[in-house]
Amino acid sequence: xxxxxxxxxxxxxxxxxxxxxxxxxxxxxxxxxxxxxxxxxxxxxxxxxxxxxxxxxxxxxxxxxxxxxxxxxxxxxxxxxxxxxxxxxxxxxxxxxxxxxxxxxxxxxxxxxxxxxxxxxxxxxxxxxxxx
Amino acid sequence: xxxxxxxxxxxxxxxxxxxxxxxxxxxxxxxxxxxxxxxxxxxxxxxxxxxxxxxxxxxxxxxxxxxxxxxxxxxxxxxxxxxxxxxxxxxxxxxxxxxxxxxxxxxxxxxxxxxxxxxxxxxxxxxxxxxxxxxxxxxxxxxxxxxxxxxxxxxxxx
Numbered sequence: 270x271x272x273x274x275x276x277x278x279x280x281x282x283x284x285x286x287x288x289x290x291x292x293x294x295x296x297x298x299x300x301x302x303x304x305x306x307x308x309x310x311x312x313x314x315x316x317x318x319x320x321x322x323x324x325x326x327x328x329x330x331x332x333x334x335x336x337x338x339x340x341x342x343x344x345x346x347x348x349x350x351x352x353x354x355x356x357x358x359x360x361x362x363x364x365x366x367x368x369x370x371x372x373x374x375x376x377x378x379x380x381x382x383x384x385x386x387x388x389x390x391x392x393x394x395x396x397x398x399x400x401x
Numbered sequence: 402x403x404x405x406x407x408x409x410x411x412x413x414x415x416x417x418x419x420x421x422x423x424x425x426x427x428x429x430x431x432x433x434x435x436x437x438x439x440x441x442x443x444x445x446x447x448x449x450x451x452x453x454x455x456x457x458x459x460x461x462x463x464x465x466x467x468x469x470x471x472x473x474x475x476x477x478x479x480x481x482x483x484x485x486x487x488x489x490x491x492x493x494x495x496x497x498x499x500x501x502x503x504x505x506x507x508x509x510x511x512x513x514x515x516x517x518x519x520x521x522x523x524x525x526x527x528x529x530x531x532x533x534x535x536x537x538x539x540x541x542x543x544x545x546x547x548x549x550x551x552x553x554x555x556x557x558x559x
Contacts, residue, residue, distance in 0.1 A: 332421045333557040335477070338428040342549065345432030353440035361447045 275389045282382035289375030293355075299368040304358055308372065311351040312379055318343040319387070351376050427552030431545045435470065438541030439463070445534030455531035459517055462535055466510040466542040472503030473546050478555055507543055514539035 294303045322340035352373060359369035442463055449455040476496045483493040491498070514536045522532030 331558055333424045335558065338424050338553060341425055341428040342432040342435075345429045346436035349433055349436040349440065353436070353443070357440065357444050357447055360444060 272389070275385075279382050279385050279389070282378055282385065286375045286377075286379030286382060289371050289378060293364070293368040293371035293375065296368070296371075299365050302364045302368065304363055305355055305368065305372045308351050308354060308376065311347050311354070312383075315344055315347045315351070315380070316383055316387070318347075348380055351380070421557065424553040424557050427548055430552065431549035434541045434545035434548065438466075438538040438545065441534050441541070442538040445531045449528075449531045454528065455534075456521065459521075459531075459535045462510045462514045462517065463538045463542065465506050465513075466539050466546075469503050469506035469510060470542055470546040470549075472499060473507060474549050475503075476500050507546060511539050511543045 290305060290308060293299065293305050295301060318340035319337075322334075322336045326334050326336045355364070355369045355372040355376075358364045359366050364372075442460070445455060446460075476499055480496040481493065481500055518529075518532040518536040521527070522529045
């Protein structure tokens with residue numbers, strides 16, 4: 270276990286990010302438009318390609334492989350989509366620009382948290398699924 | 402006069418170890434470009450929903466670009482050179498033909514998007530933003546496929 274402190278700070282980061290997302294939806298000045306909650310779908314989807322590629326290709330001697338690069342490509346796409354969706358919502362005047370800004374801030378925090386999770390807990394040399 | 406730039410070298414970029422991370426950086430860049438292209442057209446489709454402002458058939462350019470992206474990146478450079486260990490469905494010639502058709506579709510979509518921009522928006526003096534969106538979508542997907550195909554090196558695949 271790479272540290273309780275890291276785990277707690279990551280979970281704090283996640284909570285702050287979700288707080289920004291909910292503020293962007295629920296503040297009365299933004300008229301309770303809950304459309305940004307669709308971003309939760311992107312948040313949940315973002316670690317999946319990388320985890321699948323880690324599981325499928327067990328190739329510890331080569332530095333990289335095509336599956337891992339495709340997973341990185343798709344993950345970048347999911348992150349870009351999570352930034353694009355609130356901007357398109359705001360341009361279509363479905364949500365206010367202030368709500369969009371809050372949601373984008375929440376995005377940055379949450380993706381930073383997910384990245385931090387992978388950096389801190391991801392690089393196990395003897396990675397095995399039994400420890401879960 | 403002919404070789405006056407021969408001594409010119411870009412400043413060294415030692416702060417980042419490009420070696421092992423080159424493929425990951427190229428994948429991130431390609432992913433960012435590709436999906437930005439699609440979000441540009443999604444934005445245009447939301448802002449200009451009617452057929453007059455943006456003809457819905459202009460979406461075909463982006464669809465063909467995307468198909469071409471996956472065709473181009475489905476074959477590895479090793480298969481085209483002939484030194485991949487497996488035979489594959491059609492061997493080296495098949496890989497070359499697939500790549501050829503893929504690149505033709507990609508170039509064709511890119512040229513079509515420029516044609517759409519000028520032929521359907523600039524010349525008739527309509528509001529140009531949807532035409533620009535089609536152009537940028539296809540340009541971004543084009544550059545994304547170039548980065549994904551040529552920015553990665555297969556030496557790192559072991």
